[in-house]
Amino acid sequence: MKITDALLGEHAVFYAQFDRLEEILPAMERVEVVRELGAMLAAALASHARLEDDLLFSLLDSRLGRDAGPLGVMRMEHEQIELDLQRSMAAGSAREAREALLRAIEEARSHFAKEEQVVFPMAEAHVGAAGLRTLGEQWAAARAVVVATEPAALR
Ligand SMILES: [Fe+2]
Ligand SMILES: [Fe+2]
Numbered sequence: 001m002k003i004t005d006a007l008l009g010e011h012a013v014f015y016a017q018f019d020r021l022e023e024i025l026p027a028m029e030r031v032e033v034v035r036e037l038g039a040m041l042a043a044a045l046a047s048h049a050r051l052e053d054d055l056l057f058s059l060l061d062s063r064l065g066r067d068a069g070p071l072g073v074m075r076m077e078h079e080q081i082e083l084d085l086q087r088s089m090a091a092g093s094a095r096e097a098r099e100a101l102l103r104a105i106e107e108a109r110s111h112f113a114k115e116e117q118v119v120f121p122m123a124e125a126h127v128g129a130a131g132l133r134t135l136g137e138q139w140a141a142a143r144a145v146v147v148a149t150e151p152a153a154l155r
Contacts, residue, residue, distance in 0.1 A: 001147050003132050004120040006139045006143075007048070007052060008120070011112045015112075018109060025098050028098060031094040034088065034091070034101060038100070039089050041085060041104070042085035045081065045108065052115075053075065053078065056135060057071050057074065060126060069122060070118050074114070080107055081107050081108050085100070088104065
């Protein structure tokens, strides 16, 4: 399995969480609950961004040069999303926490779209299927999931 397929699967699960959060957040009045929702999303999003950065983006850096093409912007967006999630966790009022969390979700949606439309196809072109499968194995080890080995004939 290619790492890009694994990351796309993670995006899909995040989209479901984003939808649910956008639905329930506007009516949430308790700041501690909103902060905790922000913390839950941050835990998952931070590890997603770190795996992209450590595995996929660093290999692209080595092939194309540090922060080539959209990679610099992608890294900045990781930081911006993280910052807004931190803001939601540290907010003093429910409104402030909701606004920061909704902003992080909006930023993440647009960031994911760029990865899906630009970065992952770029990785396919510059790293190739075999390289992406090697990174897929590292992703599986980092996420502690078992990926069945495909018979060579099916690859
Ligand atoms: Fe990302
Ligand atoms: Fe991503």
